[in-house]
Amino acid sequence: MQFNNIRPYKNDEIEEAMSRLLKEHEFFQGLQYFCPEWNKEDIINKAKNIKRSIDFQKIFMYKVVTGILKNSSEGFSYSGIKNIKPNEAYLYIANHRDIFLDSALLQLILFENNINTTQITFGSNLMSSQLLIDIGKINKMFTVLRSTDKQKMYKISIMLSKYIRNTICTSKESVWIAQRNGRTKDGNDSTQSGLLKMLNISSDKDFIKSFGDLKIVPLSISYEYEPCDQYKVLELLESKKSPYKKKPGEDLQSIISGIAENKGKIHITIGKPVISKLKKINQSNNYKEKINLLAKEIDQQIHSNYRLWKTNYIAYDILEQSNKFSEYYSEEDKKAFINYLEKKEVNFKEDHDEFEKIFLKIYSNPVKNSKL
Secondary structure, eight states: OTTTTTSOOOHHHHHHHHHHHTTOHHHHHHHHHHOTTOOHHHHHHHHTTOOSHHHHIIIIIHHHHHHHHHHHOSOEEEEOGGGSOTTOOOEEEEOOSOTTHHHHHHHHHHHHTTOOOOEEEEEGGGOOSHHHHHHHHHTTEEEEOOOSOHHHHHHHHHHHHHHHHHHHHTSOOOEEEESSSSOOSSSOOOOOHHHHHHHHTTOOSOHHHHHHHHTEEEEEEEESSOTTHHHHHHHHHHHHHSOOOOOTTHHHHHHHHHHHSOOOOEEEEEOOOGGGGHHHHTTOSOHHHHHHHHHHHHHHHHHHHOOOOHHHHHHHHHHHTOOTTGGGSOHHHHHHHHHHHHHHHTTOOSOHHHHHHHHHHHHHHHHHHHTO
């Protein structure tokens, strides 16, 4: 009962939620965008077979995600599937580049390998309508509540920590969570220590047992062309002048842009469970240092497992005024990337040099991190 306001829908709640979705024009419109061969009657008939979350994922979400890849990517690949056991529950801690696709593509991998899909964190800021709430909660998403009040935020963190631990350790179901609050804006993926502290406050066990029970697996996703790259640059530029405030509907627009924009090639690497590193980390007598060492281990895997594309190497060489990685791209590739950059900044009226510098860092920072 304590988790009722954040958990996904249970199976006995899905039929009612589907009934609501079938009354929404946007639901049909969205599905037909990815599945133009389906008419309204086809969708209604398919919906009749949805009694569980996995049915929704199998019938609708699989089709949607593969449709996105077909329409806006040049290929999707993955590695590291042998690092996980099909019947184990894990906490996947991932770098975060796209609001929707980062977690959706992991579900695609698991589904195609006959492994149970995960529950997924879902920010309350994204729950702007009953339509989005229903789609999210049918799709095994649980709510991460937001608050600016410190006392409320602490209570929210305790509940979230308990829920994640209960889902993995008791319900034996995996969870996907981003390594930080919000997407990485500058290409520099880093795990927030606050996330790890939150995960630990629900346990009264020692450091090794507490984090060992969660079975943390670092997850690294890399896009050849960063979703919403120009908007991330603009956000960072605005943040330099004053604290950034999201505009109404901005998150939803980011989801739509991330889905529609060309992302080139995409790769996900499933890392190795960090449980084998916990004993060494625990040798420190300082709790803060232990947390930082655990964050460093997660980051090391995410950085080293990040699939570097020619766009990353080109950006690095342009920014550093070098030819260090010229073997990974041609002059034609470089010209094409510069043209891509210029198209992104065409509507930016202010300091073009600053725009270009931040834009190039989005692509070059993964190269720097992978070479550390």
